[in-house]
Amino acid sequence: MKDNVLSVENLSKRFAPAAPPVVHEVSFDVEDGEIFALLGPSGCGKTTTLRCIAGFERATEGTVRTRDRVLESPDEHVSPEERGIGLVFQDYALFPHLTVLENVAFGLRDRPPEDRTRRAREALKMVGLTDFDDRKPHALSGGQQQRVALARTLAPEPELILLDEPFSNLDALLRQGTRQEVRALLKEKGMSAVLVTHDQEEALSFADRVAVMRGGQIEQIGTPEDVYYRPRTLFVAQFLGRTNLLLSDAAGTEADTAIGRIRLDRPSSGTVLVSLRPEHLTLEPPESDAGPRGTVVGRAFKGHDITYRVECDGAEYLVHTHNRMSYEPGDPVCIRPQEAAVVLESRTHPADVPGGMTEAAPDPEAAAAESA
Numbered sequence: 283m284k285d286n287v288l289s290v291e292n293l294s295k296r297f298a299p300a301a302p303p304v305v306h307e308v309s310f311d312v313e314d315g316e317i318f319a320l321l322g323p324s325g326c327g328k329t330t331t332l333r334c335i336a337g338f339e340r341a342t343e344g345t346v347r348t349r350d351r352v353l354e355s356p357d358e359h360v361s362p363e364e365r366g367i368g369l370v371f372q373d374y375a376l377f378p379h380l381t382v383l384e385n386v387a388f389g390l391r392d393r394p395p396e397d398r399t400r401r402a403r404e405a406l407k408m409v410g411l412t413d414f415d416d417r418k419p420h421a422l423s424g425g426q427q428q429r430v431a432l433a434r435t436l437a438p439e440p441e442l443i444l445l446d447e448p449f450s451n452l453d454a455l456l457r458q459g460t461r462q463e464v465r466a467l468l469k470e471k472g473m474s475a476v477l478v479t480h481d482q483e484e485a486l487s488f489a490d491r492v493a494v495m496r497g498g499q500i501e502q503i504g505t506p507e508d509v510y511y512r513p514r515t516l517f518v519a520q521f522l523g524r525t526n527l528l529l530s531d532a533a534g535t536e537a538d539t540a541i542g543r544i545r546l547d548r549p550s551s552g553t554v555l556v557s558l559r560p561e562h563l564t565l566e567p568p569e570s571d572a573g574p575r576g577t578v579v580g581r582a583f584k585g586h587d588i589t590y591r592v593e594c595d596g597a598e599y600l601v602h603t604h605n606r607m608s609y610e611p612g613d614p615v616c617i618r619p620q621e622a623a624v625v626l627e628s629r630t631h632p633a634d635v636p637g638g639m640t641e642a643a644p645d646p647e648a649a650a651a652e653s654a
Contacts (some may be wrong), residue, residue, distance in 0.1 A: 286349075287441050287474040288312040288335070293344035293354075295330050303342070304330050306498040312442070312474050317465065319477040321485040322495035323521070328478045331495075332444055335476065336369055337362035348442060368435035372447040374427050376419040376434075382406065383415035386434045405437040406430075408467060425456045432464060436471075443468070445477040449484065461488050482522050486510060494518050511559070512547065516626050519557040526558045526599045528623065537623070540595040542573025545622040556623035560600035565590060565607060568614040578613045592617055 288311065295305040305327040312318045320328040333339040335346055337353065337360060346354035348367070353360045376385050387402035406412055409429040419427055428448060435443055448464075449457045465488050468475055479485050485492050486506040493503045494517075502514045513519035519527075530537035532550035537543070539556070546556065568575045576594030583605070590601045592615060599617060609615055 285314040286311040287314050287316075288318075288476070289345075289347040290331070290335065291345045291347075293331065293334060293346065294342050295327075295334055295339060296342045302498075304498050305334065305341075307344070308495075308498075308500055309344075310493055310500065310503060312476060315469075315472045315474055316491065317468060317475045317477065317489045319479060319485040319489035319492045320495055321479055321482065321492050323480055326495040327498040328480075328495050329446060332446055332476065332478045336367055336444055337365050366440055366442075368438065368440035368443040370428075370431050370435050370443065370445045370448045372450055374419075374431040374451075376427060376430060378419055381416050381418060382411065382422070382430050385419070385430055386437050389434055389438050401437050402433075405433040408436055408471070409433045410463075423456075424452050425460045428452065428460055429463075432467075436473075441474060443473060443475040445475055447479055448477075450479075450481070457484075464488075486522075494521065496521075512624055513557060514627050516555065516557075519624070519626060524560055524600055526560065526563070528556050528558065530554050530556050530623070532625070535622075539623075540574070540597060541576070541599065541617045541619070544619045547622045547624050550625045555626045557626055558619060558621070558623045560589065560602040562619060562621040563599065563601040564603055564618050564620055565592070565601055565609060565615045566618050568616055570616055570618075573616050573618060575614050576617055578609050578611050578615055581609065581611055590615075 291309050293305055293308040294303050296303050308331055310318070320331060322328050330339060334341045334354060340359055341354050343356065345352060348365070352358050353365050377388065380388065383402055383406065386405050387398045390398040390401055393401065403415065406415055409432055411426065411429055411433065414422065414426065419430065422430065449461050452460055461484060477485065477488060489506065491503060492506055492509050494501045494509055496517050502509050502518050509518060510522050513522065519525045528539040528541065530539045530544070530553070532546060532552060532554045534549050535546050537546055537550070537554065537556065574594060576592040578590055579593045579598065580591035582589040585605065587605055588603050588607055590603065590609065592599050592601055594617060601617060
């Protein structure tokens, strides 16, 4: 039996009795030593979920447990400082008048002074800031400030750490390097963590499992590979990057589409909507028997690969290929699928969704929800 450091069951949150729920019946577990990500657009409820876990918000319904201890239920509300959970804020929340060492030691006020200093220095060593203990936060880079915030969270040795968009204030290069360092540190110490982010790449590269949220609910939970390559819904397929949507006439594990006959990831029948990632397609000469002819209408060379836009039967499709493909705009081509298409559990009738390429889609419900 797996050991869950955190269990969230049917968690719901309303900010007024007559208001719609900002978080609605959210359930998930975090295993011992696991990094779990709540991923979704602004307004989907992910930060409110995190605040309920931390104790900053009182849940309307549902329960939150760490191990066998109930932290949140209709009859129970443990205060944030009594939950034994660490939290790394988006803005780091460092005290500008305190040194790095004093900032880290701040969360250890209940310990003797000697033990407090020793533990703070150990936490700074974990994040590689041993030589910065006497500096003030304004003398540090953004990445260094982020590591001080992490050291302050690690110092009390919590079983669970909550990370609220912790890398969003860093520039792109520093953000990538810092999150790799933080992930390695969490794994080295065997610590469990819940990350809240709207950044798809961040969630997929940082977490062991990802929960994709929309409109206060979880649409899908799985490994990064599962949610990216096998999206269950139209929203997940679109939100996790570019994809090609095709209306298909399915019969068993195959279907007829605008780009020819394709394989399906599961048996289906009738009209279904399927998703094919651009990297699961390739281009072949028009004289091949790969399928209907199309025309290259765009080409973007990216060094390690090339992205083509191909018009076929009135719709455009995205195709990612290796960097030695030599087609140019205006060239006739055939699109050939290399993997089975994923049949989506669309919440929209397939006929209402245009075929062709789509970008990562924003949540249409976000504007009416809370800012998260």
